[in-house]
Amino acid sequence: MRLLIIFVSFLFLGSSSLAAQQLCGTHPNSEGFDLQTSRLLNNLRAVKDGVPTPRDVSFVPIRFHVGAKNDGSGRISVSKVLDQLCELNEDFAPYDIQFFLAGGNINFINNTTFYENHSATQNSVMAIQKDSRALNVFIVESANTGNNPGDGVTLAYYNIPRDWIVITKTYIRDNDATLSHEIGHFFSLEHTFNGWECGAYNTENVPAPTSPSCNSPATERANGSNCETSGDYICDTPADYNNGLGWSGCDFTGNVLDPQGNAIDPDERNYMSYFLSCPDDEYFFSDQQNAAVQQDLNSFSRNYLRLDPVPTVPVITETTTLNYPVEGETTDAFNYVNFQWDAVPGATAYFLEIDRTATFSISPIRLIVYGNSKVITELTADRNYYWRVRPFNAMSGCAPTSDLTSFRTGIGETSTETLDFVEAFTVSPNPVFGQSELQIRLSSEEAFNGQIEVLDITGRPTGVQRQYDFTTGDQQLNLNIDRLTSGIYLLQITTNEGRLTQKVVVAN
Ligand SMILES: [Zn+2]
Known part of the structure; x- marks a missing residue:
């Protein structure tokens, strides 16, 4: 007051x-x-x-x-x-x-x-x-x-x-x-x-x-x-x-x-x-x-006020832990940073804030994210940034904000163009349970050579990768994923013209 x-x-x-x-x-x-x-x-x-x-x-x-x-x-x-x-x-x-x-x-x-x-x-x-x-x-x-x-x-x-x-x-x-x-x-x-x-x-x-x-x-x-x-x-x-x-x-x-x-x-x-x-806490009716x-x-x-069902989500009181970018580290690229934090049980959304200052007062990026990761492409190269995340759901406004974490953007650039000539791109099964191969289906108007690579959720290589010559029309290829443990991954096909990305959930 x-x-x-x-x-x-x-x-x-x-x-x-x-x-x-x-x-x-x-x-x-x-x-x-x-x-x-x-x-x-x-x-x-x-x-x-x-x-x-x-x-x-x-x-x-x-x-x-x-x-x-x-x-x-x-x-x-x-x-x-x-x-x-x-x-x-x-x-x-x-x-x-x-x-x-x-x-x-x-x-x-x-x-x-x-x-x-x-x-x-x-x-x-x-x-x-x-x-x-x-x-x-x-x-x-x-x-x-x-x-x-x-x-x-x-x-x-x-x-x-x-x-x-x-x-x-x-x-x-x-x-x-x-x-x-x-x-x-x-x-x-x-x-x-x-x-x-x-x-x-x-x-x-x-x-x-x-x-x-x-x-x-x-x-x-x-x-x-x-x-x-x-x-x-x-x-x-x-x-x-x-x-x-x-x-x-x-x-x-x-x-x-x-x-x-x-x-x-x-x-x-x-x-x-x-x-x-x-x-404040002494007021009453x-x-x-x-x-x-x-x-x-x-x-x-x-x-x-009683027309819609009451949400069944629990009241959450705990916050999340930030995983990537890591405190004090420098990212490889500046124009493609995949922010990651722990999922909080019961949270349906997260309020993500990123800014050049610890007070989030310059021109903060502020987003509600429905999931525990978000790719941000608007950062500037070679700068310090601060970020924090607050979980919530319909019932919960009291969960605190995460610890404040700082990092520096690198000077590397990642092509974030999508491939206009690819009409369809699917990965199956997804989620994948106890199988050693993923099927990649793709339909392209042009032939092209691309690198297929699986990255972990923080954008780091897992070692699963292969080069492939894609033809025009529909095609299917298999990718061996024996070495992947349970988790969320990004499957990317990168070419000189741009990149395709799919999130893949592995439950082995
Ligand atoms: Zn009044």
Whole structure:
């Protein structure tokens, strides 16, 4: 939460219209707020009526739409999104809710208008990209919409009629409760200080008015006697007149009085408050808030979150080991480097980062790889590089990033042209189990002489190689692989004009 605190302090120093500052754009002046209130009241009524809610863990698909300019610049790292997924699952674990990546991945949107001025793309980019079977989170340069009461800066908001969340990219991270707060809104909750978004009441020793700054609902009394019809309509969250915004600390001591002259004692650690200075892991939803969340999650209007099967992948917590390029070594070629790392059990994807600096700040190559190797052809000769890999799957954002490894590119060049005149090229069987020969089938429009060679997964020769004169038309030849142990190999046919490559799995 630290950045948030600094940010808020800055606002206060620089602004005189303090009372109207907004951090969250979901408030009584939002479009569709009546709908939010009626959903909340319906949920609270159902809770009171004893409608049973499941006690098992609820799995919620979440779709992160990560914005960037047209050229892809400005996008936050996938690692930040994984950190956020990890944070959400820590925050919601006490309420038996587990979020998972819808489709097992993250959506990238390269569109400058969306990224810089998302409101203008609600009916186009955002409506098209919205996943109708998931909770949607759009990550943009700034969540400001210009529609706030006052001159506030918006960090994030839940758009009620559109049923999606928009968040400023710098608030997607570990140790930050901003998105958890917005998901509270998504599940029908309102601010603990509902009604006071249009201006906080921090006057000491003078009873507060019976109508809050936004005029409705009524001002909640300190003794809770009107709690069902005032404030956030929730009775186990004490009266709060938006006292958190600007209060630097986690213990509110202002002597703010309710309309009956009794001092209020707002809960500084409630996710739906604006107290932002408490330790991140101390924030919570009250029992009644949680009941409303559970009711909302299991309501008809949230059925769309249950349409797709829950992924069966395990939660992974371990990282991977990097194998090639090796720490401190120089690769032979610079234009064809086959990055390799250990497969992590349960991981379905890996976030690979490569850069000239250890801080990955110059112009990093950042890729999601579905497998534990990736050929990179864009590196520069004779330069130092750093790389690292983070495993993940739909359920897991908490697996750490691998150790950082550095290497140097060589000056050798590998021809990476494919052979245009070869129409078909297959290797069988593949995988190969307990056989000593591979069949290579190839159909070519031209005759050519090529070297057939099997390389290990790090690109090193295995000793299996032969020279062969290929003719025009269809042909088949056998390659003896007796000497290969179990593993993944690359079978290459190299000529002066270029190269053909197939991955071969040997299980002997
Ligand atoms: Zn809010």
